[in-house]
Amino acid sequence: MRLIINHANCFDTDALTFTGETTLVAEDGVIVSVGEGAAAGDGDVVVDAGGAFMLPGFIDAHVHHRLTTLDFRRLAGWSEVEFGLAMGKIAAANLHRGFTTVRDLGGDVEGLIRAIRTGMTEGPRIVRAGRMLTQTGGHGDAEGGERPVPTCACEMRHTAFGIVADGPDAVRKAARHNLRDGSDFLKIHVSGGVATPSDPLDSVQYTPAEIAAAVDEARHRRTYVAAHAYLPESITMAVENGVYSVEHGNLMDAAAAAAIAAHGAVLVPTLAAYDGMREMGAALGFPKSNQEKNRLVLDAGLRSLELARAAGVTMGWGTDLVGESQVMQRREFAIRGQVETAQQILASMYQVNPGLCHLEGTIGRLTPGAHADIVLVNVDPLADIAALAGDDAVTHVIQAGRVVRRP
8 A cells, every 4th residue: 555645744853853844655554755756656545734744653662551440449350351342442542642652561462462463453553561570569469458378489470460470580480471472571660659559659679689580581582671660779779780661760869860871771751640640540449548659759750850861861751641541641742841842852752762662763753664653743843842732733643554543
């Protein structure tokens, strides 16, 4: 199939500027030409952009398809059929908001990936961590109620969300299992979290030896480990032991930010998530203890960005929104726009995120050889990055050369 887009103001993600109106041609889902003379021949689909701003498809480096509702009590009782239906709706909505590629940070999404691939549902290209690795009582230990005492230290248990593994050998086994099952990278938890009720926000989770075991296994598969981390101590422990991607980081201090930069790691802030839990959590039964934890990380979020920028930390772009709050996905542009420039924010998405997804050169750019993942917007994001959060900002979404949203 041949796609032609005429009169589009094209964004150059290397120079971080718009280069003026041009024509883009894609064949069989891949961009083949951009610029003068590119429209030669007929197209199966022709879009007149009318001077709209043309960007590569948005990339969210921290999503959760498995966390399909903020009502965690309801979630605990769902069947796999209910999960599948809800996950399909979330995936389709992500795509229609302009997110053509996402990095899923935890949970079994193999069935969803297959359903998207075979056309059973629409959805973004998904790069996945698979089941999250966590210690007993850690942020990813999602089973409620009392648990029987294990019969040995190596005993593991799992849900569709994560694997509870204690000690370096168990972490190594869990990591190998995920990688065998197709995980593109690994996700671990090294501090407490907002969404779980039993682990204090200020708890340090996993040990250097456990982190190193996961990092070794990831490195052997030519990939990396991402770590959920809020605390300075947890962040520093993670990057010192080889973690490449630090997720969230809200409670960091200057020393932790310096450690991320010194070890060449990447920070993925996810500030929209806390807005989502603040605005929707109470109505959906989000416990008061969790709401208080959310307030603490929400209040610290913008300061963490300032500390990271001052330390020279490389930052990606993610949201971590849960269930119903995923409608706020593009709000991350507006939140970060309070303390960052439009160029910095777009560089996070288009220059950093492709590497986190192992898709450098094929996403995040409008050049020959890249996937024809494209969004047309009616606002100039360089003049007003917050405007991308508007409901009507995106007029067209094109994934792999196929128009999935138009006016």
